[in-house]
Amino acid sequence: MTSPNGLRGRTAIVTGASRGIGLAVAEELSRAGARVCVTARDAASVGRAAERLGGVALAGSVADPAHLRAVTELTLREFGRIDLVVNNAATNQPYGPLMDVDPDRWGAAFTVNVEAALRLAQYAWHGWMGEHGGAIVNVCTEGADHVGPHVGAYGTSKAALLHLTRQLAGELAPRVRVNSVSPGLVRTEMARFVWEDAEDELGAGLPLGRIGRPEDVARAVVWLASDAAEWITGADLLVDGGTRVRAAHGAGHAPHDRLRARAPDGGR
């Protein structure tokens, strides 16, 4: 992991950093010595985060290109450089079966979850990184690997973000490294509807025995952003408490329970 002050002198933009994973990333970056520019739509909460971290804040939506340009300009004006960009802000709407989804709301999800990451990368590249180098980390999701009920818009957009990460990694090398972190279920507001009232049960079903904390993801993001990961680009780092490997662990998936207990004829 990044040593304390390993990012001294660097400057980072973190979107969606007023709470949850984004706030934990901004805190971890600050602890490592970086100066941070944090964003979110709610001005009061993102302002409080910046004040606590000794950084700067700009309120606005990542869906608004003018906001993303302003974030880049503010960071350059205040700190004179942009070494790191963490594309973290996202929406899990519209929720529900795809046949019922309004395509305009579907498009809006892609604007927030995919297009904003490209735009901010472009602004940072043209404003600083293209000449001086840097690192970008996109926050995807463990769920982008497979399908799930009601999360078609979210999953499809995050799968696109994963692909964007790899494409940019190839295009921006060697100056800028581009990687992603894919969290499993983390105890934040966005996922409250999943874990509330079932936290212990959900944790018990995971190989590592609990659902995620924002800091679990933040440490991975900061490590990928740091020089410790200087030979890593285009990678996706799963931070999921073993979600993807749970089929080989303890109780769980009913068909696997049967596979565990029986063997086909002639089997041993």
Ligand SMILES: NC(=O)c1ccc[n+]([C@@H]2O[C@H](COP(=O)([O-])OP(=O)(O)OC[C@H]3O[C@@H](n4cnc5c(N)ncnc54)[C@H](OP(=O)(O)O)[C@@H]3O)[C@@H](O)[C@H]2O)c1
């Ligand atoms: N929690 C999980 O289980 C989980 C799992 C996998 C992946 N993730 C990913 O982790 C990232 C962070 O999610 P989280 O769970 O930490 O969510 P969260 O606790 O709800 O925090 C989301 C943050 O993003 C901001 N935000 C939301 N929409 C925005 C927009 N359009 N423009 C700018 N800021 C915006 C929010 O502030 P405002 O509302 O004030 O804008 C807040 O600061 C997301 O990319 C999410 O997809 C989360």
